[in-house]
Amino acid sequence: MTATPAHTPVLLFEVLENLVLPPAARILDLTLGLGGHAEALLARCDADSRYLGVDRDPEARALAQARLGSDARLTILASTYEEVWQDPAFESWHALQAPGGFDAILMDLGVSTLQLKSPERGFSFRDDGPLDMRMDTEAGPTAREWIAEQTDATLADAIYQFGEERASRPIARAILRALEQGVLNTTADLADAVHSVLPMTAALRRQHRADTATRTFQAIRIAVNGELVGLASTIEQAIQHLRREGRMAVISFHSLEDRIAKQTLRRLAGIYDGPGREAPAPLPKVVRLVHAGGIAPSDAECQSNPPSRSARLRVAERL
Numbered sequence: 001m002t003a004t005p006a007h008t009p010v011l012l013f014e015v016l017e018n019l020v021l022p023p024a025a026r027i028l029d030l031t032l033g034l035g036g037h038a039e040a041l042l043a044r045c046d047a048d049s050r051y052l053g054v055d056r057d058p059e060a061r062a063l064a065q066a067r068l069g070s071d072a073r074l075t076i077l078a079s080t081y082e083e084v085w086q087d088p089a090f091e092s093w094h095a096l097q098a099p100g101g102f103d104a105i106l107m108d109l110g111v112s113t114l115q116l117k118s119p120e121r122g123f124s125f126r127d128d129g130p131l132d133m134r135m136d137t138e139a140g141p142t143a144r145e146w147i148a149e150q151t152d153a154t155l156a157d158a159i160y161q162f163g164e165e166r167a168s169r170p171i172a173r174a175i176l177r178a179l180e181q182g183v184l185n186t187t188a189d190l191a192d193a194v195h196s197v198l199p200m201t202a203a204l205r206r207q208h209r210a211d212t213a214t215r216t217f218q219a220i221r222i223a224v225n226g227e228l229v230g231l232a233s234t235i236e237q238a239i240q241h242l243r244r245e246g247r248m249a250v251i252s253f254h255s256l257e258d259r260i261a262k263q264t265l266r267r268l269a270g271i272y273d274g275p276g277r278e279a280p281a282p283l284p285k286v287v288r289l290v291h292a293g294g295i296a297p298s299d300a301e302c303q304s305n306p307p308s309r310s311a312r313l314r315v316a317e318r319l
């Protein structure tokens with residue numbers, strides 16, 4: 001197992017400011033990760049509080065357990081946030097510890113530092129590793145296996161849809177060509193295939209521009225982990241599990257996630273975005289939006305933790 005990498009929870013101050021923690025608070029963290037937010041939230045809770053942390057990544061759970069496991073208020077559950085609601089372990093914890101609902105629910109979406117910075121997990125093009133990218137290392141196809149199931153068209157669609165990459169078609173062809181030639185086994189191989197279409201030139205490097213493979217890596221990671229599939233329904237479920245005046249905080253890292261979080265919370269707030277817009281019709285009003293827009297990290301946070309730049313926090317309060 002990798003040693004715990006240095007980890008800075010994103011938008012921590014803003015999360016602490018927006019989640020209201022009464023005495024004997026009941027908190028549900030649907031993306032426990034390395035427990036960075038959990039540690040800070042628990043530090044603000046009294047001895048009668050209870051914290052349920054869910055994560056699909058066995059390595060993250062083990063590291064969070066090693067870091068916070070001595071805190072008897074914390075329970076860690078192996079599940080996905082889409083499926084947890086039907087998990088008997090969740091149902092019994094909920095019935096016993098939080099029958100009236102949760103005071104605070106947190107979703108901090110996307111990959112963790114642990115996943116990104118461990119080459120053997122295969123998320124990064126900076127360090128070579130196997131082409132894996134699974135958040136749950138015990139389930140589902142690896143990125144290489146997933147790519148092998150694609151056609152030119154389906155791979156290009158995924159790269160376009162989840163990476164917003166305009167060169168998706170030639171990139172998809174280059175990736176599948178590399179696969180056919182037996183030279184698509186590692187993250188460096190995938191980056192090479194993308195760079196054969198979009199070269200990472202010396203000029204781009206000098207300008208400190210993002211690697212041209214970034215969007216394709218994001219797209220394949222989202223597809224492999226089905227990251228957007230259950231997001232809207234999970235937010236709806238989570239809101240149903242809040243007690244009155246309980247709050248939910250959602251942190252997203254890219255526009256696709258943020259769009260789903262925004263639209264879902266607006267629908268639950270009874271806001272109709274009008275015909276012709278992508279948003280489906282509103283639901284009965286069950287929340288109020290605590291802020292009209294998304295909260296971005298401060299300049300200081302962007303400077304001290306550059307990956308936080310794209311993060312957005314949205315907060316809703318149950319009526």
Ligand SMILES: C[S@@+](CC[C@H](N)C(=O)[O-])C[C@H]1O[C@@H](n2cnc3c(N)ncnc32)[C@H](O)[C@@H]1O
Binds near residue numbers: 032057079109111112
């Ligand atoms: C950005 S990290 C969370 C970091 C955490 N807030 C902290 O401070 O350490 C996101 C975590 O969510 C987990 N995750 C992503 N999708 C998930 C899903 N569908 N179900 C459960 N966990 C998921 C990932 O495995 C990862 O550990």
